[in-house]
Amino acid sequence: MRSYSELTDRLRALRGWKVRQVATIWEYPWFVVEPTVAKRAPTVLLSGGMHGEEPAGVEGVLRWLECGRPGNINWLVFPCINPYGWARNQRRNRQRRDINRQFQRRTNTPEAELIKRLVKGRRFEFSFEFHEDVDASGFYLYELRRQPPYIGEQILQAVSRVTPINRDSIIDGNRATGHGLIRREIGRNMTRVRQRGPMAFHLFRHCTDHILGSESALTVPLAQRAQAHVTALEFALSLTFRA
Ligand SMILES: [Zn+2]
Structure with a gap:
């Protein structure tokens, strides 16, 4: 058991x-992290720990929060979506x-229903989810955006x-660029994605035009995986909010 x-x-x-506790789910406090002072600025949604066996996602979010500062951005951070797992x-x-897989319609999955409630009516400059892929040979990234510029390659x-x-040219059943990027196209493919009910699609429909999801591979130590996620986030921020 992790503590x-x-x-x-x-x-x-x-x-x-x-740091705010917004719910208790399966006896675990469920936290949201935001800047100390709300700003009139674009919001970034950052999340980790959707899947309990992907610890570098949570570790990456924590390291970002421990080292990074909110800056001139409004944040909504879900550091550990699935504490029980x-x-x-x-x-x-x-x-x-x-x-x-519980975002496509109303379910009695408390974590998904809570997130839907927390993001309702909100707009995000982008959403960034930290994940891990136990089968992957290296780090890769999902990007879904309504129009260019795409920033995944950079x-x-x-x-x-x-x-x-x-x-690889195929990663987890998806066509990839050969540089670790899976760029989700809008159109026919989205029907399948919608049926699978990921959070990313719910957000893309209702809350944002830009989705990023990083997947680290278990072939390197936890600290390196966490750092990879943080680096990806830092570049997404610098490419999105160029001064
Ligand atoms: Zn995952």
Whole structure:
């Protein structure tokens, strides 16, 4: 079992961020992190821990919060979406559900319903989800955007200095660029995505025009995987909010 109280302690020790418990799910406090002061500025949604057996996602979010400052951005951060699974290193929640398949319609999956409520009526400059892929040979990225510019290739160039990139032409059943990027096209393919009910599609429909999702491979140590996610986020921020 991983210690959720250690994670809670790290959240409560953050400087420059406001940590709010917004729910209790399966007896675990569920946290949202935001800037201390709300600003009239674009918002970035950052999340980790959708799947409990992907610890580098949560670790990446924590490291970002511990080292990064909100800057002139409004943040909405879900540091650990699935505490029950994270504590047990299991993908699914207590109902044995993959939370990332519960966004297509109303379900009684509390994590998904809570997120839908928290994002309702909000707009995000982009959403960035940190994940891991237990079968992958290297780091890769999903990007879904309504119109150019696409920034995934540049992000991957930066991440390649930190960790090996997955250069396969097919990754997890999706066509990839050969540089670790899966660019989701809008159109026919989206029907299938919608039926699978990921959070990303819910957000893309209702809350944002730009989705990024990073997937680290378990072939390197946790610290390196977490750093890869942080590097990807840093480049997404610098490419999106060029001064
Ligand atoms: Zn995942």
